[in-house]
Amino acid sequence: MRSKGNWRWWFVGVLVPCAIWAQVKPEQTGQVEKLPSPHPRWVFATDLVLERTSVVDVEQSRFLGVVPAGYGTFLPLFSRRRPEIYVPSTYYSRRTRGERTDVVEIYSTESLGFLTEIPIPPKRALNRIALNHAALSDDERFVAVFNWTTGTSLSIVDVERRQFVAEIDTPGCSLAYAAGPRRFFSLCPDGSAFVVELDDEGRERQRRRTAPFFNPRSDPVTEKAVRAGAIWYFVSFEGVVHPVDVSGEELRFLPTWSLVDEQDRQQSWRTGGAQHLAAHARLGLLFALMHQGGPDTHKEAGTEVWVFDVREHKRLRRIPLRFPGATIYGFAIEPDASWRWPLPWLWQRALDHWIPPLVKSITVTQDAQPLLITACEFAGALGVYDARSGEFLRRVQPIGWMTDLLFAPYESSQ
Structure with a gap:
């Protein structure tokens, strides 16, 4: 029996070959520029295929360069x-x-x-x-x-x-x-x-x-902790948050709290992906990449990002995710003048609704109006959301062949 999602992949299989017809404009070479001071909305994305880190201005949707x-x-x-x-x-x-x-x-x-x-x-x-x-x-x-x-x-x-x-x-x-x-x-x-x-x-x-500070037999933490200020947040496989305060002379292990309640557990919600946590230090927010799956599915891609107040230990919102974008050999698959109707409409529907999100990595910019950035390991593309409202804003592509880890290391001066 065919799964209900097979027809979605059929559309993708038809559209992708058509997209390869698109013309790629040649770049003007020989230009050497210096970058301005680092900006909070610069995102660094590692690419294991090209062995480099891409530098992207997600506010301007501009590729700035690479670090080998x-x-x-x-x-x-x-x-x-x-x-x-x-x-x-x-x-x-x-x-x-x-x-x-x-x-x-x-x-x-x-x-x-x-x-x-x-x-x-x-x-x-x-x-x-x-x-x-x-x-x-x-x-x-x-x-x-x-x-x-x-x-x-x-x-x-x-x-x-x-x-x-x-x-x-x-x-x-x-x-x-x-x-x-x-x-x-x-x-x-x-x-x-x-x-x-x-x-x-x-x-x-x-x-x-x-x-x-955790039990490695009954519920170990993952190593993919995230830091906000002086506190490291480790999350266990069952969704228990273990905060570690490093501000004093000794490490201090703060009271634990959970990302999931009983209803969430019954629905098999849990963290997963390659980089499943992000934090905003000034706003006191923790972002967790979530999916529905059983034990040992901690490497599965996420379908939602949950936002938590780390002071109140309270979930504030759930952000449904979209596929970050499609690329092939470092080129974006997106409509241009060579696409004939209804291909542009079908492709946009596929990106927004038919292709699963497949998000493996997240990060958050450290400014007053932060952006949530998502990535899929199979594409050189970024999804950009308003981190406070959850609104999907745009895709930024291409940034490389694939995307592994994301970093938004620079803070706003305000």
Whole structure:
């Protein structure tokens, strides 16, 4: 028996070949420009196929440029005090084999050009999702890069002095979360946090392990936490929020609360995707990418974004999602003069109603009127929503071949 959704894919199969007829206008080459100061509505989108991070002005729907990266997954880090972007990267002398070199590359936010690189031990973790595989200290002096061989450790890099400082073992504990000007922590398999404090030279001053703050057997947290101000928000597979306050001398584990109520559980609502959380620090909002599915569906794409007040632990609204946009080989599939009626109308209907949202990643701009940005891993396109009302505003495409992670790192001055 055919599923009810098969006819939707039939329309897409007919329309996509027709769209390839569209003419692509040639770009004017030879122009070199410098970017203005970073804007809150600049979104950075990583592309694992093209091995780069695309820089997009989602307010103007304008593609600004790219920041290159190396082999495998990567996580750019953004300085607010210096016009710099830090990218832990891996290179092999024979592309996918040969001698391995790991570095922290530094790029300019003004030109997106390469500035310098700092060699680090060739051990950095190359996992499918790079979230929290590196962290920038709160004073923006040190970068911690998570290493994973048969053991785990952090490579500490002084980005002010442009030098590798030390490798610090984190026995059995993984990832890197910034927790102050000289402090990082990692997650441990028993539900505790492994905390490392650095001295002013970036070497280990103190280490300690906290008591467990979640139960890894009954309901573990995912590693895809998001930070708002001094609080990290970890969410468990069953939707329980575990806030971790890093403002004091010791990590403080705040009371837990839930994203879902009993009715939501009965309807099998849960978080999922590659990057299922976003937060707005000033407004005190947490955004969660949700879908309906059973246990172990935490990698499924989301169909809605739920918005929560983190102070009241209350859901404010549900935002139904649309497909972010379709691209092929880096070109947008969208109507132009070569499309004949009713193809434009049918294609718009397909994008807005017939194709599932397939959203895997979300982020939120940090301005007074924030935008919610969504992405599908199979397309180089962004969906743009009013984060407060949930209104769908536009699609921005093309931005690349595929979209992995999203970042809106710059805050508004107002």
